[in-house]
Amino acid sequence: MMTDRETAPKTDEIVLQTENWNVYYGDFLALKGIFLNIPKNKVTAFIGPSGCGKSTLLRCYNRLNDLIPIFHAEGRMTYRGQDLYGKDIDPVQVRRRIGMVFQKPNPFPKSIYENIAYGARINGYKGDMDELVERSLRQAALWDEVKDKLKQSGMAISGGQQQRLCIARAIAIQPDVVLMDEPCASLDPISTLKVEELIHQLKEEYTIVIVTHNMQQASRVADYTAFFNVKMTDDGKRQGYLAECNATEVIFQNPQEEATQQYVSGRFG
Template identity: 60%
Template sequence: METEKTGRERKVSEVSRDQRDARKKGDGAAPGDGLTLGMKIQDLSAFYGSFKAVTDVSIDIQANKVTALIGPSGCGKSTFIRCLNRMHEVIPGARAEGHVMLGEQDIYAKTSDPVVIRRRVGMVFQKPNPFSKSIYENVAWGARINGYRGDMDELVERSLKHAALWEEVKDRLKESGHGLSGGQQQRLCIARTLAVEPEVILMDEPASALDPVSTQKIEDTMDQLKQDYTVVIVTHNMQQAARISDYTGFFYIENMGDPGQLWEFDETEKMFSNPERKETEDYVTGRFG
């Protein structure tokens, strides 16, 4: 009797074909129809004072998938990702317009609390930024101030395991987080983000400051994380986007001084083999940017 194959046992092309079939059934709707929605962004624009940096982005972020955002410098990728947990507005004069649905909640609704939103949508930055505390406290801190009342030891261990760091630090949890290597520090920051149990993890060039081995560990970690979380990553490394993501969005500025816009969004396999738009193809093949 033929049994249904799991995702791990199936070829990449089989999985992609199923996703594409699901999309076709949706009569040409956005990528990922038929999958669980992680975030739904509608007509999102971002401003720095009177300058519009990103315009009218509408995109569905699928749950338990990695979505990569690529594009040339200054096209609004990082601005956009910071809008997804209301980090953009902490910059004086910065604001966002539009809708970002996280489940049933519009994170830009007047009733939405930015602090709660940032707990539900965690963020990992380009440069590792551990606290000047022990490894243990780095992970426990966020959960503690959010009122976590469970078994803290268990939470720290679970978070470090999820971030693929536990085996390397389990015997020195009391040592300073600053004593770790750059790659370990970044995974510590991922563990710290996981400890507050977010639904979505945003990563802004998380491996750009790391050596190849550390980068590989972060990429492997992301592959594991998507089983439990929705991941959105900004990266300038197109091969990284091709390796780790399920969906890719290409941001582009049409003319100098214009706001950045989401130029093309599709399954990563399609974006890196046969994108629809010339500008996307020129960018992914390295002809500009």
């Protein structure tokens, strides 16, 4: 199993660091002993079978799991060296720095313009809102498609456009990290390729972590890939763990773990 010191070259600046991270739901240890580094301005993909804890770990980074009453975690998780779960840390501020894009596009029932402006406004943005909306939509490769529809509902555009609108909304508050939980799962192939192209562009300014079931997608967009696996506990529950993390080409061409080889070659399970 890879250790945290092996998940990224020493030349990469580490933004998120996880050390011996355990996630519990009540008394059940659902995700065990995670050591993982997330490097700056790279795309790190989480792959693995259902129930292996990919999305669970992703949601730990911006403390969304806090909303689950029976969730608690042990170990250490830091953002730029600061303990994300320290007693003095405000989860709302964490989520401002570490944004999230979900599996299903979820634009607000507001205009396209207000989808971008709303979050910036409640976060105290004092600049030119028109400029921010345009810049965010341009960064999300959506401006040319919606610039004449800004007063229309964000729910009236196509699914692929809605997902890019959600990405624009996430980056409008100028986060440092963007988490993406299967952002293309509900999209058609053309929209998927547009989002993948967008991810390549966004990593110039943001650190990106993406959960995907699509191994081809991971191989196309990710600089690093982490393979999570599951083992059955004595009482028949599925416990996730990090089997291996490395540069994407290594994971897909020369993985160290047999389970990784089976998964990426389609022979898993």
